[in-house]
Amino acid sequence: MICLVSGSLLLFGNGCELRKRMYDQPKYEPLEQSDFFGDARSARALVEGTVPRGHLNEDMHLYEGKINGAFADTVPFPITKEVLKRGQNRYNIYCAVCHDRAGYGNGMIVQRGFKRPSSYHIDRLRKEKPGYLYDVINRGFGSMPSYSHQLNPEDRWAVVAYIRALQLSQSATLEDVPKQEREKLLTEKQ
Amino acid sequence: MAQVFRPSANTIAKASIFFLMVLTIAGLCGLDLIHRSPYVRYTHRPKEQPVPFSHKHHVNMGIDCRYCHTTVEESASANIPSTRICMNCHSTIWKDSPMLEPVRESWQTGKSLEWNRVHDLPDFVYFNHSIHINKGIGCVTCHGPVDEMPLVHREKPLFMKWCLECHKAPEKFIRPQEEVFNMDYKEPKNQLELGRKLVKEYHVQNENNRLTDCWICHR
Structure with missing residues (x-):
């Protein structure tokens, strides 16, 4: 009897231990704490100056928004409807919190005390080149931090394209509306 | 020599077998219930965190999940967002709050905040x-x-x-x-x-x- 009880207890205990080891295997989950490294990070930073394969970002237009050292006045890829949609989606997540959805700079974070950014609809920003807008997203401007860690280069350009669309939308006249849509708009207004 | 067990012992023996079985089953069911209980599964109990971060507050301000949970x-x-993402706003907003001291310390020293996984x-x-x-x-x-x-x-x-x-x-x-x-x-x-x-x-x-x-x- 004693043998049976101690035997089953041993099995049970062993089972628990095995189960625990399966639950928590000797591998790191993303961002898991490490006992091995001094700074407790399992996700290791790259050694300074490392260029990961395929990440030699030589294209200054795409990655820095510059052509021959000056801000580019074009977006490095064609702007399609998909690009604009992507830009709208990213803008509403990452930018609208301060710049608000129409770009006047009265987002919720501004209402809670963050420094108010310029409206996109002022003359200076209407005339700025796309490369300049890209640079602000890429490296930040004044109180605005860089968003390079939240938006990849393609998304940054998509946001630039969408900001241009926002700027157009806020200064549009009836003449900008396609003819077949114009009547619909006028009847809706009444 | 007198009998050690009286005739009634038979009944007791039978009953005890039955009760032992019931007890074992009840015990196993009990263990299973404990295993499934909210206590063991850790449901509906907030975990302690280095900063009492309120998802309710941040979501209701209109911040999208993806603003922080970027990938x-x-x-x-x-x-899990980096300290840098917290500091996007908290470099200015609530910048003297004692509650956010661990965030500022992490920003200044470069040491990671140790959030507990939920x-x-x-x-x-x-x-x-x-x-x-x-x-x-x-x-x-x-x-x-x-x-x-x-x-x-x-x-x-x-x-x-x-x-x-x-x-x-x-x-x-x-x-x-x-x-x-x-x-x-x-x-x-x-x-x-x-x-x-x-x-x-x-x-x-x-x-x-x-x-x-x-x-x-x-x-």
């Missing part, structure tokens, strides 16, 4: 956020109404049985892709009909690739 659409892990699956389970997000499973479906949680807790027990509820019948839970991050989405009356259509449209499964295959989650 949820393209990676297995949703990403949803930790066993290591023998393969889980990928991006596939769920991209195939129309809402955040709320698994994480519960995070927009109502001042301190976030685990809403679901994370049993395999619970995963399978959806893997067996995804049409019951799937929603249109543009509603995945919507916290207030209510499933329509024709959910099953819409669900079946979406399952087909998003190529959720086919004959060679069923969601209930073992390897889908254990690989």
Whole structure:
């Protein structure tokens, strides 16, 4: 009897231990704490100056928004409807919190005390080149931090394209509306 | 020599066998109940965190999940935001709050904030956020109404049985892709009909690739 009880207890205990080891295997989950490294990070930073394969970002237009050292006045890829949609989606997540959805700079974070950014609809920003807008997203401007860690280069350009669309939308006249849509708009207004 | 056991001992012996059985079964059921209890599953109990971060407050201000959980659409892990993302706003807002002292300290020293995981699956389970997000499973479906949680807790027990509820019948839970991050989405009356259509449209499964295959989650 004693043998049976101690035997089953041993099995049970062993089972628990095995189960625990399966639950928590000797591998790191993303961002898991490490006992091995001094700074407790399992996700290791790259050694300074490392260029990961395929990440030699030589294209200054795409990655820095510059052509021959000056801000580019074009977006490095064609702007399609998909690009604009992507830009709208990213803008509403990452930018609208301060710049608000129409770009006047009265987002919720501004209402809670963050420094108010310029409206996109002022003359200076209407005339700025796309490369300049890209640079602000890429490296930040004044109180605005860089968003390079939240938006990849393609998304940054998509946001630039969408900001241009926002700027157009806020200064549009009836003449900008396609003819077949114009009547619909006028009847809706009444 | 006198008899050691009286005739009544027979009855006692029989009864004790019966009671022992009942006791064993009750004990096993009890263990199972404990195993399933909210206490052991750690549901509905907020975990202690270095900063009492309120999801409720931040979500209700209109900040999208993806503002902080940046990799949820393209990676297995949703990403625990870096101190840098906190400091996007908190370099200015609440910059003297004692509650945010650990965040500022982390920003100044470069030492990571040590957040405690709320949803930790066993290591023998393969889980990928991006596939769920991209195939129309809402955040709320698994994480519960995070927009109502001042301190976030685990809403679901994370049993395999619970995963399978959806893997067996995804049409019951799937929603249109543009509603995945919507916290207030209510499933329509024709959910099953819409669900079946979406399952087909998003190529959720086919004959060679069923969601209930073992390897889908254990690989």
